[in-house]
Every structure is written in C-alpha cells, then in structure tokens.
Amino acid sequence: MRTELAFSTADLAQTRFAVSPLWEVATAYRTLAAGTVNPAHRRWADQVRPRVAAAGLDRGMLSALIPPGSYLADFLTPLAGSPFPTLESELAAVVATTEEELDLQLAFLARDRPLPPSVRILRDDPAEGLDRVAAELRAFWDLALAPYWARIRRVLEADVFHRARTAAEHGPAAVLNDLHAAVSWDEDTLRLVKRQCGLNPRMETGAGLVLVPSVFAWPGVMTWSVPPYAPQLCYPARGSGTLWEMPKSAPSEALSVVLGRSRAALLAELETPASTTDLAARTGLSAAAVSQHLTALRDAGFVTAHRAGRSVLYARTEVSDTLLT
Structure with missing residues (x-):
C-alpha cells in the first residue's frame, strides 16, 4: 500500500465530506478495545464498556474485524453516498458486500494474525455472516453511540462547517493541509506520513476524496481505499x-x-444518558413519576430514549441543551 496518492486539482474539486455512523462505530469500538483510553473519552468509556461486555460484543465478530492498531475490514465502513448517510443505509451496504471483496479483505486481515473461528462463517456462508456482522454493528451502536449521538453529531457537523469556511476563505487546498499533521497536499500529490495508512494508486481508485471527521479517531488518521471507489x-x-x-x-x-x-x-440530571431508576435515585422522585415526566419530555422533543440491554437510557436533545445552557 502506498503513502502517496496522485491528487490533481480535479480531484480536489471532487473532494467532499461525510458524517458516517459506521465510521464512528469502528473508531469507537477500537477506542474501547485499546489498552489505554484517551483521557478525553474516559467518562464515556467507563459508562459504555460494561454494557458492551455484558452484550458479548467485546469478544464477538467485531473483535476480529476491528483489531487494535492494525487494518480493520473495509466493508465495515462503506463509502458514504451522501453527506449524512443513515445507519440503515450503511448497514445495507455492509450486507451487500460482494464475496470477492469479503475474501480479499479477510485475507488482508489474516496477514497480521490468524482469523478466529468466530468469523469463519463469513467464508462458509457469506450472506449469513454479513447479517451477523450487521447485527453486531447495530447492537454496538445502540449501546455505545445512539444515546450520545446528538452530542457527537454536533461536534462532527461543527468540524465540517469549520472546514467549509476554511475552504471559502483560503481555498480547498488549505483544508487538506490543516486536517492533521500526517496529511499534506502540494498541487498533484496527497501525502500521508503514517505508514499504516495505505492508499491504492489513483489509476485503481475513483476520483476525489471523501473526508470523514470522527470524535474517536484521535490521535491518527485512518484510510479506506477500495478500488474502484x-x-x-x-x-x-x-x-x-x-x-x-x-x-x-x-x-x-x-x-x-x-x-x-x-x-x-430531570433535564439537568441528563448531562449523560441515564435510566429511569438512575434518575429516580438522583432526584428523589418515584420511578413512576420519573417515567411519566420522561414520557412527556420525549413527546415534546426534549429527550430521546435508547434501549441498552434490559434498560432504556434517556438522553437530552439539542433543544434541551440549548435551553439549559
């Protein structure tokens, strides 16, 4: 894999942004699996890790497909077809992965370590295996990201807005040169310092580049290079x-x-997502009263509800955050 990509002004003109739920799943999963969690995400990790472990997601198929510190299977992060793809559309793209693409990516994964028995079904019965992967991706989303998505998405959208303003004020080249210390562009070449970030030659890939911001990608950058896209x-x-x-x-x-x-x-207590039982213990209200109030707040658009195992976690919406701050 190359660390340089032919990148003309025509490619620059076709560069676009996408806010991707599945890229966030992949980077969040890797963050949890890391031995040391970025201190900025420790509060989130402390809340989420027990839920993920209880669901068995820390030892399922995703643990083999998203190994720490090395290549992750590209079919988990399909090319975004729009600036804001939905989780449903991305999961549909995962399930639609061709056997040829799957075999190639599994072989690439196996170069670093033998594939565990949990992912053999992807070779023995690709359709069933992909359905199981999609189910794990959705389960991780529900437990680890859905209750926090409004907050995460605000950061991602703010980043895209900042980059768009940079392009308007200083030109699109300034956007590439300000993305990360490992990324630079000079007229006809995009360069990546980190060797683990590989790119196929331009003659094999489609034109342009899709830039995907992530709150969990720190400290490096990650690439996806699947011809002919x-x-x-x-x-x-x-x-x-x-x-x-x-x-x-x-x-x-x-x-x-x-x-x-x-x-x-109750809105003030929902600084982080919480269950009815948690909120009742914090506020001194009865569980029945909390449930009644939360139902009214949800109907009014002030909170959202997300199932996490046997519990339902409530989270503030952007409207609530604005009212409180």
Missing part, C-alpha cells in the same frame, strides 16, 4: 477533546416555571 480519509474532528466536558446544568427559575421543577431537574 474514491478513497476515504477519517481524521480527528475539532472539539473532540471537550466532547464530554459539558458542565452540569442547573435549571433556571424561568425554565422551571415553564416546564415544572421536576421536569427541569
């Missing part, structure tokens, strides 16, 4: 380090008057 480059999004640092919000008197003290207090 345009390559992807996943890079750390600006503001990722402060993602979980939202100060605890106290409801204002005015907000309490509008929503009622109990509902305003």
